[in-house]
Structures are given as C-alpha cells and as structure tokens.
Amino acid sequence: MKKVTVLGGGIAGVEAAIHLRKKNFEVTVISNRDYVYIYPISIWVPTGEKTLQDVSVPLAKLAGKHGFRVIVDEVVSIRAAEGTVVLKTWGDYREFDYLVVALGASKLKPQGAAHTLSICGEPGEAAMLHERLETLVQRGQGQIAIGFGGNPQDQSAVRGGPAFEVMFNIDHFLRRRRLRQSFDLTFFAPMESPGARMGTKAVKKMGQMFETLGISTRFGRKIVRFEPDGVVFEDGSVLASDLTMFIPAGAGQKVLRDSGLPLSTAGFIEIDDYCQVPGFDHIYAIGDSAAMRGPEWKAKQGHLAEVMARNVAHNIAVRESGGQNFLGYEEHVGILCVMDSGNGAAYVERDARHEKMILMPFFGHWLKKSWGVYYKLSKMDKIPRLPGM
Template sequence: MKKITIIGAGFAGLTAVRQLRKLEQDVEITLIAPRPELQYLPSLIWVPSGLRKREDIIIPLANFFKRMDVNFVPASVTGLKDQGRTVETDQGSVTNEGLIIASGGRFIKKLPGIEHAITPCEGIDAAEKIRDRLAAMQGGTIAMGFAGNPNEPSAMRGGPMFEFLFGTDTLLRQQGRREQFKITFFSPAPKPGIRLGENAVKGLMDEMAKRDISTHLGHKMLGFEANKVKTEGGEFAADLILFMPGMTGNLWFDNSELPRSAGGLVKANQHCKVEGLPAVYVAGDSGSYPGPDWMPKQAHMADLQAECAAKNLIAELTGKTAEATFKIELMCIVDSCDKGLFVSRTENKNTVLPANKAMHWAKRGFEWWYLRQYR
C-alpha cells in the first residue's frame, strides 16, 4: 500500500484528500496539521456583524478523517529531508512515498509597528478582535488596506479587505453610527484589486466614493504607530487599523531542500510538481506556479491545484505520465454583508456583475454547500 502524506488541513489539503480517495482507495493517507479542524476563512468577513460566530467558522474534521480513512497527526512541521520522503515535525518524523504540501502561506510582518494592525485573514481570533474593537468604539477613524510581496505578484490577498471595508460601512450604517466614523482605504498600489480586472477596480472605487470612504493610494508603506498609518506619501491618524500584508513561504521551508521562488514560495511547474523532487507536489498558497500575474491566492484556486496535484501524484506512483494541469481561474463574490459584487476572470474572459442582494445570498449558500462535505 502506497503511503502518501499531506501537510495542511486547509482548502488545498482537504481537497487533496478527497481527490486521492476518489482516484485510489488502496493508499494510506496521513495528514499533518496542528489541529483537526478547518477554519473557513471566507466567512470571517461576517464575524464583526454577528452573521457568523466562532462555531460557524471552525469545522471539526474528526468525522471527515474517519470517513476518508485518514491518519491524522497533530503536529507542526519543522522541516523536510530525504528529497521529501521524511517530514520532520515537533512530534517526530513521518515518512512517505508521496507528498503534497498544502500548508498555506505566511504573512510578511516586517513593517515597523505592524503589531498595531490586525491582520483579518489570520483567523477567527483576529475577526473576533475586530468585532470587539468596533463594538467598543464610539467614533473615530478606521483604516483598512493591503499590500503585496514585491517578488511574488500573486502572493497577496486583497479581496477580503474590500469585504471588511464595505462590510464595516454597512454595519455602522445599520447601527446608525456611520456619521461618527471616518473610513480610509489605503494601499501602495495605485489601482488596488487590479488582478480582478479594470472593470472591477472601477466598480470598487465607485463603491468607495458612494459610501464616503476616502482613499490613500499609490504610496509605499513605511509602518504604523498605535494610532497612525505612515507612508511615503504622508501619514494619517487611525484609531483602528486593519492591514493585510503580502505573503511568503512557511518558516519550515528554510529547513528543507525545497526549491524557492524569488518571493519565498515553493517553486512548481504547471502540473503542481515541485521541481527536482520525486513524488513531491504543492497546492494552494504554499506554491509559486507559472501563469498570469493575476492568478489569485484564494480557496477556489487552491482546490483546483489540489485536484491537479493529487491526480499527478497517483499517476507518478503508479508509473503513469503525470500530465494533469489546473485551470487558472479567479472567481469571487466581494460581499458587503447585504449584497455582493461578482467577479470572474480566466485567460480569455473577465466578468463583473453589479453588486446585488442575490450575490450575498449566493455566497452564503455556497458556504453551506461547500462545508457539508466536511461536517
């Protein structure tokens, strides 16, 4: 029986489990992650408004692992050796005949004073902190923004920041408190969200203007203070700062033979194969893949890459040609707690649908549909 190890219990890791089991029942699957749970990050945007709570976001995986016959190892990975055949963890070593790396990315926290900013996509703790800070504020300035990894154009997560931005505005209006707050959106990019396409950027900027959200764009970030955002284009006061930095690879990558991109991610080809290592694949935010500079770091893309990685790993282990590729597709609903802007992009088409209530409910419906397979 072939032994396959998966690192990570996020979107890519769990999709890899499902795809492996779909293709081959007679393989031993071991999954390594700190906890047997999935944090459904797309729904963090609804925590500040109370639409979602901790128990809605964190999905226990014990039943899923039992159904899929997965050996779960509760541990944190510390390194990789023997050309990927040995995964080192803080609980000992795990050997394999095939490996899928799906351990996500790491936010770059090098800006001076970044401890004064909340990074929303770090998980439920951050979302609850935003909820509590907003509830305690009587007024003031709220600053929200994001940046990227200059050496890895795709290694950013800007979409959720637009959602927190518009969602916060909606919440304050519903509470009758919006006039007591100034909201400022900032980014070093002159056209934030350009990976969504020109029409989407125009729609987002128009929405900000309509909601009386000011902008501070196109200036390199210098850092933060407890109540201030500092850029090369000036600084401005902020009583609450939400900031999504660019992403890079996990720290444990440094203790491995993994080839790295300029931005610090695992270098892979169009088949999700890690260059130079036999039977080692990567999926999701951990990897750097060939493709257009708008290729997103999002759950949908991670799922597509995980399916590709699983197909090719099984092919390689059974002596077949590992030739599967993944579709490059950006698809998202930029939600504002009561309506949503739909955006999709492929190499041939870019579609943007005006924000409407149906898209908000479609996003909530997709959440239910997606999570039912893990509950």
Template sequence: MPQIAIIGSGFAALTTTRALRRRGVAAAITVISPREELHYLPSSIWIPAGLRRAEALKLPLARFFARHRVRFLKASVTGLDARTRTITTDTGETVTADHIVIASGGQFLKKLPGIEHAFIPCEGIAAAEAVAARLAALDGGTIAIGMATNPNEPGAIRGGPMFEYAFILDRLLRRQGRRDRFRMVFFSPSARPGQRLGEKAVDAILAEMARRGIETRLGHKMMRIEPGRVVTEAGEIEADLILFQPGMTGPEWLGATDLPLSPGGMVRADAFCRVEGCEGVWVAGDSGSYPGPDWLPKQAHQADLQAKAVAANIAAALKGHPPARAFTAELVCILDGLDKGMLVFRRGRINLTLPALRPLHWLKRAFERHYLRAYR
C-alpha cells in the same frame, strides 16, 4: 502499500484527500497539521456584523478523516528532505512517504515596522473576533483599512477580503445609525489596488468606495504603523482602528528544507503542481509559486483546483503514468457588502464583473453551506 503524506488541514489539503479517494486511490494517507479542524475563513468577514459566530466556522475533522481512512498526526512540520521524502515534526515523529503534498498554506509578511499595531483579518478567526470587539468599543473615530503585497512576488496577495471589510463595516455602521461618527480610509501602496481582479473590477470597487464616502490614500509607499496612525511617504493617517493585509510568503519551515523557493519565499512548482526537481513532492494552495497569468489568485477556489490536479497526477503516478493534469487558472470571487455582493470571474481571456446585487450575497452564503456539507 504506497504512502501519501499531506501537510496541512486547510482547503488544499482536504480537497487533495477527497479527490484521491474519489479516484479510487487506496494508498495510506497521513495528514500532518497542528489543527484537527477546518477554519472556514471566507465567512469570517461576517463576524463583526454578527452574521456568523466564530465557533460555527470551526469544523472538527475527526469524522471526515475516519470516512476517508486517514491517519491524522497532530504536529507542526519542522523540515522536509525531498531526496528521501521524509518529513520531520515538532513531536519528534518523522514521516516518510512515496508522495508528499505540501498544502500548509502561507504566512503573512510582518516586516513592516509597527505591524503589531494593526489587525490582520485573514490571519484567522480570532483576528476577526478582535476586530469585532474593537469596533463595538468605539463611539466614533477613523477606521483605516489597507493592503500590500510581497515586494519580491507581487502576485502573493490576498486583497479581496479587505475590500469586503471596507464595504461590510460601512454597511454595518449605517445599520447601527452611527456611520456619521466614523471616517473611513482605504490605503495601499498600489495606485489601483485589486488589479488581479481586472481593470473593470478596480474601477467598480473605487467607484463604490467613493459612493460610500470611503476616502482613499493610494500609490504611496508604507513606512510604518504606529499606535493610532499609519505612516506613508505621503503623510500620516490618524486611525482608531487599523486593518491591514500584508503580502504573503511561504511557511517558516521551508527555510529548513532543500526545496526550491521562489523570490517571494514559496515553493516553486510547474503546471502539474510538481515541486521543481523533487520527484514525488507536490504543492497546492498558498505555499506554492506557480506558472500562469499575472492575475493567478491566492484564494481557496484556486487552491482547490490545484489540489484536484495534484490528486489526479498522484493517481496517475501510482499506476506508472506521467502526470497529465495541469491545474486550471481561475478566479471566482464575490466581494460581499453584507447585503449585496459584486461578482468577479476570470478564466483565460474571460474577465467578467457584475455590479453589487442582493442575490450575489445570498449566493455566497449558499455556497458556504454547500462547500461545508462534506465536513459537517
């Protein structure tokens, strides 16, 4: 029986699993990950406001794996030999497969001096809890929220959540009647952060910040983060709470492989999500570097689209056919503000931005329930 190994237990990994079984692929599937849970990070933005609890966003996957006839190996990958298609793990167990799907996500660059003095919200649910605890302990002060990218691969950024944190914390403090005791500052080395969303979206975001009284410090290179301050080439931002989203790169274990890597440290792939020059090795989600428009996003929706392409192409390969399914480049994002949301959509030449509307907030919550139904 053919063997398929999937590295990871996030969006791309699980969507690949579901899509393979939906296509009638009967191959043995092994999922390798240190975590047998899906952490639904898109909703972690609501933890500081108490709209979501951390435990409600952690979904055990044992039943999902049983339904889809998956063998789960609890382990961290330490290496991959593309020639023999063999994966090594920290448990000492190796896995050899006919097809390997790299869907382990990326990691955040932490080369900026003093980055340990900032919270990185998208690093996980625990980080969102830490932000909530720190905010609750403050009687007032300055909240600095910022983002940057991978200098070697400018598209390797996940900036949307930082806009959401800015809007959500502003709205939360207003609800609590203490916004007047806080100064809020948004900072970025980019003069126009969020450009992958489109020029109209950037204009709308910056206008919304101005309307809410959120100051901006844009277009200046970051030097370091110190306890209580962000230091840029243009000066310092004193802060009692610092949220910072650095650029992304590939997982650390890629350095111990013979896989082709992009300048930003991610696995190079073609439009079919094949790893370049590596027969039977595929990549989906944040671990990969793909051809496409300069606005190609690093987000769960794009990871799902890449995973569906991978599943279609593996199914074809198992029947002796060449890959024919290119992934769709598509950005769908609702930037939430706790009671309203702004919609941004990009596909091909279409770039749509809708202003902050109350129904869009509820649409984002409804989508969460719909998406997680397969895992509950």
C-alpha cells in the same frame, strides 16, 4: 496500499486528503490546527455575523467521514532529500511514499504590524476585530482604516479582495446601527490602483462604491509603519485610526527555507504544471504554498488550491498505475470570487480571454453565504458536489 502524507489541513490539504482517499491511498494529514478554517467566509466574523466556530470544520469529523488519519502537530522543518518531516511533538516523521505540501503562506511583517489586525492571519485576529469594532460602537464614534500591502517579489501573493469585503461589511454594519455618520472609514494601499488584478471594470466599480458610500481612500503611498493610533506613509503623512485592519502580502513559509526544496524568490515551492516539485518525484506542493505560474494578474485563491488538490490525487494515482494522462493546473489559473458587501456582492471573473464584474444586490450576499453552507455539507458528503467544485 501506498501512503500519502499531506502537510497542512487547510482548504488545499483537506481537498487533497478527500480525493486521495477516493483513490484508495492511505492518507495522513498533519496540521497545527485541528480544524479547517474556511477563510472566504471568515469576512463576516468582524461584524459578528459569524463566529469562529461557524467558519471552521473539525478535521476529526472530516477524517471520520473519509477515512484519513489526522496528526495535530507543528511542522518545524522538512529535509526533502532524505524524505523526513520534523514535527514539534512527534519528532522525525517518515511514514509516506508521497508527500503533499499544503502549508499555505506566511505573511510579511511590516514595521508596527502588532498595531494592526488581519482578516487573513490567525483566526483569533478575526474575533479580535469583532471585539474592537464593538468597543468603538459602544463609544459611538471612531476612525477605521482598512488596507492591504504588496510583495514585489510575488504579485500573486497579494490579498486585496478580503480588505474590500471587510470595508464594505463594516460600512453596512455601521449603517444598520445608525452610526455610519459618526465614523470615518478610509481604505489604503501602496499601489496606485488597488484591485487591478480583478480587471479595469472592477477597479472602476469599486471606486464608484467608495464614493457612493463616503469611504475615503489613500492609494499610491508607500506604508512606512503602523502605530497604535494610525498609519505613517513615506511622504510623512499620517492616517489617524482607532482600528487598523491590514492584510500584509504573503510569502513562503519559514519551515520551507532550509528544506532543500526549490523555492521562488518569495519563498514559495516551485512546481510544474502537475504540481510536482522539480527534482523530487515523490513530493507535490499545492495551494498558497506553491509558486504559481501564469499571467501577471494571477492570484493565489481557494478555488485554484482545490483544483491543484484534486489534480494531485489524480496524478499520483495515474503515476502508480503507470499511466500518462496527468492533469495540469495552469489552464485553470483565473480570478473567480464573489466579493461580499454585507447587503449584496459583486461577482468577479477574469481569465486569459475576458474579465467581468457583475453587481448582485442582496442576492449576491446570500449566494456567498450559501457557498459556505455548500462547502461544509459537500466536504462531509451530505450533498452532492457541483462539477469542478
């Protein structure tokens, strides 16, 4: 039985491990967390609707169900040419015929980032957002600023959707507590039209929602730094804030820098349509770690990470059997998300042919919640998987 090692036990790594096991490979997942963190449903942690435990699944449970091995350790470097992965505790690790890199992305560090919390960073930050929000609620008033930044070297690494979701959820949370009138909420981003990759309809509807809910905006101003009590912009203006939630754009993981793997300018691993790394026929990269190809509005998303993961399991199996019917990811590049607002959601879909945004009051919120339940149960094979999910 050929051995495949998957680096990273996130959304992409777990999906790859499950599908590689279905193809009868001997699979090891190496990850620095002993759980998969389901980022898309972590948006409810700041408002206390979910705990960190609710949005995680222990890797040991998944491993027991599907028969893969888990090593909880930190990847400190990769020497691709000699087929070695260096782990913090284990040391040099070479027990694989194929390597699948699914380490996710790192985050850019703007000046003063320590004065912000991100919903897209370490899971503990989501819990801290909840604590800080509760403290403000106890105080009875405050100023909350929520925003996201860009990476000029890779537009696909920008993560704006969750910033909108957290903002709308906090607005809804404060209304439920009858405190909304005592809080100033401001959404900020350096681009003129944040959310543009979701399409023009989405941007328009988002603008209307901000207006209806009385959420101020500061768009098109470069962020210079964060301070304990606010955000300083290039034009010298300051946005006062008691709580700043900021999602920096992504970049490639530091451990990839000296790996010898081909990297994009933003540090992501170059791949072909089959997720294989050029020049390394036994190495694949999937999910947020990989440099995506596609239209300029493309975005790193979980649904695409899972397509890549399933394709890689298929492609390695095909290769082993001497076949040629490899599967590509590029035809699946598109934006697909249910953007939650606490009491409803917007369904956003964009591909090469069309863009749509459908508002789903009330029902949308429960649809997204149901997806979280579906994710957990289907990964444990407790319910059948829907086609393509």
